[in-house]
Amino acid sequence: MATTPRPVLEAAWRRLSWHLETTTGLGSVVFIVCFTARDEALLRDRTAFLADRLGEKLADSDPAALPQWVLDHIPFDGVAWLSLRTATDDTVVRCLHILNHIRTTLARPGAGCVVIVGDGRLSGLALREAADLWSVRSFTLYVEADTAGTEASSLDKPGPQPSADTQSAVDGWRRHAWSPPSLTLPRSLRSPAIIDLIATLNRVYRALPDDPDEADRWLGEAESADGADRGLPGALIALASGYVAAVRGTPDGLAEAFSRAANQAATLRPDPFRLELAVTIFDAATRFGCLTSVTRDAAALALSTAQSLYDQAPTEEASRDLSVSHNRLGDTTRAARDLTTATTHYQAGLDITERLTQADPTNVQWQRDLAYVRDRLASITPATDQRAD
Numbered sequence: 001m002a003t004t005p006r007p008v009l010e011a012a013w014r015r016l017s018w019h020l021e022t023t024t025g026l027g028s029v030v031f032i033v034c035f036t037a038r039d040e041a042l043l044r045d046r047t048a049f050l051a052d053r054l055g056e057k058l059a060d061s062d063p064a065a066l067p068q069w070v071l072d073h074i075p076f077d078g079v080a081w082l083s084l085r086t087a088t089d090d091t092v093v094r095c096l097h098i099l100n101h102i103r104t105t106l107a108r109p110g111a112g113c114v115v116i117v118g119d120g121r122l123s124g125l126a127l128r129e130a131a132d133l134w135s136v137r138s139f140t141l142y143v144e145a146d147t148a149g150t151e152a153s154s155l156d157k158p159g160p161q162p163s164a165d166t167q168s169a170v171d172g173w174r175r176h177a178w179s180p181p182s183l184t185l186p187r188s189l190r191s192p193a194i195i196d197l198i199a200t201l202n203r204v205y206r207a208l209p210d211d212p213d214e215a216d217r218w219l220g221e222a223e224s225a226d227g228a229d230r231g232l233p234g235a236l237i238a239l240a241s242g243y244v245a246a247v248r249g250t251p252d253g254l255a256e257a258f259s260r261a262a263n264q265a266a267t268l269r270p271d272p273f274r275l276e277l278a279v280t281i282f283d284a285a286t287r288f289g290c291l292t293s294v295t296r297d298a299a300a301l302a303l304s305t306a307q308s309l310y311d312q313a314p315t316e317e318a319s320r321d322l323s324v325s326h327n328r329l330g331d332t333t334r335a336a337r338d339l340t341t342a343t344t345h346y347q348a349g350l351d352i353t354e355r356l357t358q359a360d361p362t363n364v365q366w367q368r369d370l371a372y373v374r375d376r377l378a379s380i381t382p383a384t385d386q387r388a389d
Contacts, residue, residue, distance in 0.1 A: 016047065020079065021050070027106050028138060031122060031138065032115060033123055034117050057078030066087055066094075074106070085118050092118060107184050181205075184276065201240045204243070230267070235277060236261075241257035242257035242261065258298070259297060263297075265277045275321060282299050285298055299329040299331075307322060320356060323349040327372065330342045330344075330373075333345065334380060346376050353366060353373060
């Protein structure tokens, strides 16, 4: 008998397919908490079809030798489907330890996407056993089992489910907006104090979105450390404060936290990490609906940092970072109806991207960038022409 697609499954697939289509060639990790074999099979089959359409390869894990498969096949230039749903706790932990150990490699361009599928144990074990995987571009999808109507077969028997107390109003927020910040801290910044601070902030993120009181408790501990109000500690703490404010539903606290994060990030040396931090602040502020003034500050910081890095070494990577930063600020000023400034930034991004595509017309990512900025310019040109008239 045909199975009617469930909204929760379709929502998960939309998020997963969008991610796969927009991050081709970029290292990322996707956690899927999935409770039935049927749902996992549907998502896997759709992923295989999409990967083929995108010209990507898909590799399936070997259930008989999972840890060794991870060692042998990841990172993978394509989509690596790691199924841990029916694995033992020990096997899941060993696989997560391996991924945590190679997280720096997973974050590099060309590393592909690792899709990790597990039952209700996955979230807790990942946070406890592989907390540093948050430094890789990542997010989590929750696909709750459909137990209404008919009894599940032994193959589809749900694994451990979250309690009813943790599946109330935060469910939608968790599925559609929740993802801890993704940052890769360079070795030069890994002092004992910073490592301790990150461990404390990890506890903040683990408590969200279900227990904001617990998150506040750990946030208070982080804020009590020496130097917590300035520089890198100040930026990381303010970023976590923004996530807590998002759960609390306090717009003023949300805007204040992300503004403070951007201000503290601006005091850091203009290097790739400052650019990554500025983009992370921008993404979080945008996701949680901050005012344009907040996102504009973060986008401007990312642009100034990208320009500094390009001036130091005008590589192809630095060129693309600069073009994307111009487009990001163009998007922000466009949202504020400052179309003249938006046009200026889009044109700057277009000029850089055209130079890149002329040098290598086969680069798919640059062609996508080119299409994006041309579309943005085309969408606002009539409005700017009308204002000029």
